[in-house]
Amino acid sequence: MRLSEESFAALGVSADVVAGGAKVVVYAGVCACFENVKGIVRLSAEEVVLRAGRGEVCVRGKNLRVARYGLGDLWLSGSVTAVEISEETP
C-alpha cells in the first residue's frame, strides 16, 4: 500500500483519484466535503445519500444542506453526525 501511495505521489496524482473512490472530509459540527461525487441519491435535512466512486456515501446529521455541488465536489453544510460508506459489490 505504501509503495502504491509513493508511486502515485511520484506521478503527481492522489491515490483517491486513481482509485476512483470517494474522499470525505468532515469538519465536525460545521460541514463536510466530498470529492468524486457522481450524483445525489437522496436529499433531506437529516440524511443525504451520495453516489461516489464505486459505492454510496450516506451522511446523517442535522440541518443538512447542499451548499455547493459541481465538478465532482460537494459541500454539505450542517452538523454531520455519521458517515457510512458502502462499496458496490461487483
Add this chain to the structure above:
Amino acid sequence: MKALFMDEYELQASMPLRALEKLEAEGICVYDVEKCAPGKLKFCAKSKESEKIFAILRGSCYTVIKRGSVGLKRRLQRVLSRPGAIAAVLLFCLLAAASNFFVLRVEVDGSVRYAVQAREILREEGLFPCSLYGEENAERARARLARLSGIAFVTLEKEGSVLRVTFQESEEVPVPEREKQLLSPAEGVVQELTVLRGEALVQVGDKVQAGQKLAQAAEGEAFAVARASILCEGVYTYSCTQPGKEAKARAVAKAVFLSGGTPVSYEVGFTGSGEKFVYTVRLQYLLRLGVNFGESE
C-alpha cells in the same frame, strides 16, 4: 466560494436530483440546494449560467422557474429600483465632496495661548468658518503664524472641512536685551566707578550731568558690565501746618525717599508763619548705579 451575482431557481420533476446531476455533468455548479417539497427543489446558480441551465433542462420532464436574484445582484436590483435613494446618496456624496473645499471649523492645537492670535491671522487671510479654502491664503497664513515669537514651527493642515493649526513652541527662552551703557540719572560727582566689561567714560572725581554716559560697551561687544556711585545733591520742600520736631523729621524722610539714594548729609531750613510752614531740606546722597552687574540699585 459563492458567486456575487446569482439567481434562484425552483425545479419540479419526478426525480429532481437527476437534474442536478445533468447540470453537474455540464460543468455547472449549484449552490444552496434545498428540498422544499416532494419532487421540488430550490437551488441557486451563477447568473451568467442562466441561459445554459434552461438550455440543458429544456425539452425534458423538468419544470424550471427562475424565482429571482440573490446575493449582491438582488441588493443591486433593490437599490436600482429606488432612484430617489440613489439621488439622495449621490447628493450626499456631492455635498461631502463640496464641503472639502470649505473651512467649516478652525482648531488650534499645541499651544492654546496662541489661539486668539492664530484665528485673527487666519481671518485676515480669509480663512474662517464657512469660507472657501485657498492654498495660497493658507501658505500666507502659515508664514505669518511661523513669525509669532516663541514659535519653533507651525503646521497648517486641512482635514476634511476642519482647518487645524498646530503650534510647536520654542523651548529656548529668548535672551533679554542687555544694557550697553551706564547713564547717570542725576547731576553729581563720581565717587566710584568699576567697569568689568566695556570702557569707562569718566573718572572718579569728575562732575557729571543727568543723562551723561559713565561707561559703555566697547566696540563689538554686546553689553557693558559696570557699577558706579555718584554723590548728588538735591533740595526738597515739605509743607505743614504745625512746625516741630516731628514735621522736621518728616521733611527729611520725604527728601530721602524722593532722592532714591543713601543720605550722606543734610541741612534743614525753615520758613513760614501763620498756618503754613515750609521745611527746605538740602540733601547730599549717594546714588549707586549698575548695568548687568547683578546688584544694581
